[in-house]
Amino acid sequence: MIGDKARRALSACALTAALCAGTAVTPAGAASQNTVPVRMIAFGDLHGNLLPPQGSRSEVVRSDGASVAAGGVAHLAAYVRQLRGQAEHSMLYAVGDTWGSSPLESAMFHDEPTIELLNNLDVTAAALGNHELDNGYEELQRLRDGGCHPDEGCRYSETFEGARFPLLAANLTRADGAPAALPFSVNYADGIPVGVIGVLPSNTPEFIRSDAIAGLNFGDEIEAVDRTADILDSLGVRAIVLLYKGDIGTGGESNPCNPADGPANVVATTVSPKVDLIVTSDGDKHFNCTYPDPLGRPRAVVQGASHGRIISVADLMIDRETRDVQRDHTVTFTQVITHDIEPDPETQEFVARAVELSDEVAGRRVGSAADDITREPGPSGESALGNLVADAQLAAARSAGAQVALTNPGGLRSDLMCGENGMVTYGQTYAAQPFGNRLQVLELTGAQLDELLEQQFQTTATGAPLEWILAPSYNFRYTLDRIAPRGERIRDITIDGEEIDPDQHYRVVVNDFLAEGGDGFDVFTQARHRTGAGEELDALNAYFATQDPVAPPSTDRIHMH
Template sequence: MARRALSAVVAVAALCTTTGLGPATALPPPTVPLRLIAFGDLHGNLLPPEGPRSEVVRSDGESVPAGGAAYLAAYVRQLRGQAEHSVLYSVGDTWGSSPLESAMFHDEPTIELLNDLDLTAAALGNHEFDNGYTEVRRLRDGGCHPEQGCRYSDSFRGADFPFLGANVTNVDGTPAALPFSINYIDGIPVGVIGVLPRNTPEYIRADAIEGLQFGDEIEAVDRTADILDALGVRALVLLYKGDLRAGEGADKCSTDGNATHVATNVSPKVDVIVTSDGESHFNCSYPDALGNPRTVLQGASHGRIISVADLSIDRKSRDVLRDHTVAFNQVITHDIEPDPQTRQFVDRAVGESSDVAGRPVGRITDHLVREPSHSGESPLGNLVADAQLAAAEPFGAQIALTNPGGIRADLTYTGDGTVTFGQTYAVQPFGNRVQVLELTGAQIDAVLEQQFQEEVSGRPLERILAPSHTLRYTLDRLAPRGERIRDISIAGTPLIPETTYSVAVNGFLADGGDGFSVFSEAQRRTGAGHELDALNAYLSDRAPVKPPATDRIDLH
């Protein structure tokens, strides 16, 4: 923390220093141009993503391959080379739930990639905390992993860029991350603020963020913007790790949701907002709290689309001239020459992880996808639930439930259907343990009713848990909340509210993650190994595995 804090102190101190121009000095132009480049949800993807995320639709309607660090680097260097001044930001989930070529080395390759790209600042997201706050600080400050040492290089120097989280504090209220960063563009200070949604703890294992608090994001932005304004910083950018859901129509600009509320209500001192979450990408304009238009951008995850905003900063007022902003989203296509230095870097990471990644673990007969059916089930989700049930049955488990958000990739059928460790790791990269919980029938019913929630803004939110083959029930989406689940049966026998059952879930759900608080009320929990081991064992023991049907939830 000391190195990052020192840089912030130096930046603030510099704001208080003024220099005069001598009589022979030419007058500067009235505006300073600045190109802002940003990406989000990179998730340590050094290679182009596979499966449904391998392609994106360009503005001309053509679907093209996209992503990959070597192509990302080529576009970033090209875009920066076209501009007199530029900044490069990452908007959360820069690493975490990463593919094996980054995760195997504790995401140090991703940090080194961003150092090489001269990243200006990174806003924290929920996945940066997957392995705990101590690991966040190690990746920031450097040093070898405390248990496994430096596996990728002889040493690890840490990030050359600040981690931002204005609403992340310790329990005593002290900052757990820098709230802002300042850069000077031709002598003009430009500030950037990073925040996460206030409900971020719902998406992180409780033990990973013990001792941390996530405050109201709007209050944190307003407070930080006021501080920067008082220091003379007028040009402000906000990096918000939240989902600005796409709306209908060509512009895809949403009119509701949590992030839209943030985009229209945070301090009018903020000139540009870049968000990051979900699969939508857009270039929108929203009125700020004073009614003035403000650009809001979002690219696409896994390095497939990056956002660009060309800003003009008035040299006298030091503020952004918003009506001069030109913004667009750039698809990271493969019709550009990949950056050779980055390609060599990626090849090394892939090569050093290839023995582990290429180890066969089983076989499948067809694609196993996460795409939900009308019931909300998916073939891969149901298979993962079955795998966790199989692993937990020796510990008494009767049913299993898993959250779709814990399944991060599809299993693609290729060749003879062999599945490798690298593929299954991409499906379940979190290292969660399987827990067997003792819950009453009434609590199981309550858990299933918790699949229907609300966002902070009041917008309905549906999270259908993948059920094992031993659990069946009827779902009526038109019924009032709290009455949408009925006819629950376990192994063909109707659920009895007073009876105690054993339910297998991952550790994230067991702690009440994703809003399923009833799981945390379990009478007892028993460990049943790791979820990735359960999946690998299931694919090995039952090879070749067929995609299970999505018929466990009946729709009324």
């Protein structure tokens, strides 16, 4: 059901229950009396990172090749205010995964600080990603509509008012077909309506625990965009922006705008030509590209980088008479959120308060490390942090009969950068494993283990190769041959030095996301038995406590052929 605040906003709309008026701004630069310039600013994959990210995400490479420190919402806010100040009309969008798997200074308060930050930034609209649903649809509704947490109350402030901006997902519905979020919103620039559509990938259920999205359906994103664009057009809204929380798969670093190297044309060249600008968001990649729409007209596709490090900017020129975007006048660029600008003082004070409130818990020592332990993958796809987490989970689940452990790279959210005297804090381990996943011990045959490891090599919906290398515990080893035919890339699997028997059952501990077939590993769902073994974060903290100091594990458990 649509919340009270959203319902009040919809009831005020004159044209339709979903057409809403608002204020916006126009980019700097000359405009004739017949045009209205509008600046679009967007960030994605913020993940509640109020502070600058640490580890491998702490720096980005600028266009001039220089590596610079980037991120942190105090600096992001400063750039946003600067960019909006250069324009008479502007709109600010969040493109999915704005919260969820957040660091402790936001997550400890159920991400209410991140919602408050977006309110303070005057965000125009936010598209949903999969992580906004990490804690279920009811919690998403609470964050949207306001009210204290049902179990822990209001811990961050005395009250919580919820989001002052619409949450968009045109392809998200309930089991009965009713919308689970607004499909679009409309704001005005000097009387000209500008519509924005939000969608998330139809395969989103592969990346969320099933209990968090029970009763929700994720429809085809392209079909949803086309349908919604037709509705906006019928209402006289001709200038349309798409916010897409997903990977459109642009080419490699040498030519990031080459659609032949990935499934970019599925979204960028296929969705309705009524869409004038596409803003995407997915992880660390950033690009500024142009692709032909289905009518052959050029259309900009732009993406910043995660954790508030790079934002997307598009200056559009809208014809007053047709109310459509003059695409040949569109200018797009990405802005690195460097630290060579004064941080926004109001936001800086806001962040300091959130850090102070969470500091006692976040700063608690859990152990020490002999060196930094990172998520950086080696040639085999293993990382030191992934192998450490697998070792910790095996140690925690031994009492439940576990013989080996496997963990997914997507479950590792932050590097562990040891501090003074190698100290590792609760805040750091939480940032590395923030999902609250529980551990499950599953019984699989040796043949199923072989089949499972072959599932590390997958393809996207358009046939592009996709690789998910699971981190193995220290006693689980095998040979990997990437150039062998599909289904024959794994061999010589051993547990504790003994070759596995295809017919024998083995007990494997994994997080419950994998146990439910997440990331395409559906062999886990065929397990004969399933036994709970505690929470993954508790396992990691216990490992630090008992192994203090912890050395970064080697990444040679998978032998490369």
